[in-house]
Amino acid sequence: xxxxxxxxxxxxxxxxxxCGDFSVQAAIQRAAANVGLEPEQLAVxxxxxxxxxxxxxxxxYGLHGVHGRSLPIAQGLKMANRELTVxxxxxxxxxxxxxxxxxxxxxxxxxxxxxxxxDNQIYGLTKGQTSPRxxxxxxxxxxxxxxxxxxxxxxxxxxxxGATFIxxxxxxNLKQLTALIEEGMKHEGFSFIxxxxxxxxxxxxxxxxxxxxxxxxxxxxxxxxxxNRVAAMTKIMETKSLVTGLIYQDKSKKSYEDMVTGFKPExxxxxxxxxxxxxxxxx
Ligand code: SF4
Ligand code: MG
Numbered sequence: 001x002x003x004x005x006x007x008x009x010x011x012x013x014x015x016x017x018x019c020g021d022f023s024v025q026a027a028i029q030r031a032a033a034n035v036g037l038e039p040e041q042l043a044v045x046x047x048x049x050x051x052x053x054x055x056x057x058x059x060x061y062g063l064h065g066v067h068g069r070s071l072p073i074a075q076g077l078k079m080a081n082r083e084l085t086v087x088x089x090x091x092x093x094x095x096x097x098x099x100x101x102x103x104x105x106x107x108x109x110x111x112x113x114x115x116x117x118x119d120n121q122i123y124g125l126t127k128g129q130t131s132p133r134x135x136x137x138x139x140x141x142x143x144x145x146x147x148x149x150x151x152x153x154x155x156x157x158x159x160x161x162g163a164t165f166i167x168x169x170x171x172x173n174l175k176q177l178t179a180l181i182e183e184g185m186k187h188e189g190f191s192f193i194x195x196x197x198x199x200x201x202x203x204x205x206x207x208x209x210x211x212x213x214x215x216x217x218x219x220x221x222x223x224x225x226x227x228n229r230v231a232a233m234t235k236i237m238e239t240k241s242l243v244t245g246l247i248y249q250d251k252s253k254k255s256y257e258d259m260v261t262g263f264k265p266e267x268x269x270x271x272x273x274x275x276x277x278x279x280x281x282x283x
Contacts, residue, residue: 001036001038002039004033006039007028007059009058011056014053015050018200019199020172020196020197020198021053021054024116025057027181028054028087030178035182037085041085042060042085043060043061043084044061044063044087044088045062045065045077046070047065047066047067047068047090047091047099048068049090049093049124050124050199051090051091051094052090052094054089063077067098068097068099068100069099069102070094071099072106074087074088074113075113078257082257085185086112086113087114087115089115089116090117090118091118091120091131092118092133093132095117096131096132097132103154104157107163107190110256111189112257112258113190114193115190115191115192116195117192117194117195119194119195121133121134121138121199121203121206128140128141129142129143135151135206136149136151154241155168156233156241158192159248164189165183165184165189165190165192165246165248166232166249167184167191167192168247169195169244169245170195170211172211173244176244180245187249188255189256196244198211214242216239217245218235218243218244218247224245229248
């Protein structure tokens with residue numbers, strides 16, 4: 001049985017020292033080992049951005065895709081080979097700006113994959129511009145007088161889009177983050193996990209200290225019922241989207257691949273579908 005070290009490779013991440021993305025990488029590796037996967041049973045598909053490099057740093061199948069397009073690739077992969085555990089990963093710019101259309105539709109489609117967003121509330125790779133997650137008044141090179149737009153609440157969007165699994169965590173809380181990714185991998189449907197993953201180089205406002213001071217952990221609300229959608233929306237709004245933990249889970253809804261007809265349950269890969277070059281050209 002694979003252990004944590006089997007999910008490590010010899011590629012040294014080129015993230016800045018202290019970047020929150022290191023913890024997300026470690027949490028995915030730990031979660032994969034904890035749920036009993038072998039490296040060849042895991043695929044990590046990522047978008048563009050600093051966080052998009054994550055697919056290269058995990059010993060598993062990996063694909064560093066196109067900006068905002070990790071989800072279409074990940075969904076296609078899952079439909080073609082349903083025996084794979086598929087994780088899509090990227091940043092807040094990738095998933096909530098250029099990729100937002102895919103995010104909303106993947107959520108409501110409920111394909112059995114896990115989507116992890118490394119939310120640093122800025123564009124890091126391009127050296128610090130305002131992102132859809134930046135707060136009003138946030139000053140960057142692209143908004144030198146402060147952003148006049150409101151920050152998007154991905155948790156509210158996910159709930160409104162019909163998500164069956166919504167969680168949020170923080171890079172500093174590796175134990176919680178690992179446990180939530182494990183739960184996400186086990187969830188029979190689309191699991192959305194937003195992670196506060198500080199950009200230590202360009203975001204001098206939303207720092208580790210800022211998150212520690214402002215996060216509201218659900219552990220503080222022991223009677224919280226994660227199956228109650230109204231309670232979930234209330235908690236998200238009460239905490240201004242700074243709640244962490246398992247916020248909502250609906251175990252009753254079937255996943256997309258369980259409902260789709262016309263394919264054998266094991267997916268395309270096991271159907272041994274072969275196509276000739278001539279047939280391909282006619283498509
Ligand atoms: Fe991480 Fe920011 Fe450095 Fe990118 S620029 S690697 S997000 S700390
Ligand atoms: Mg970002």
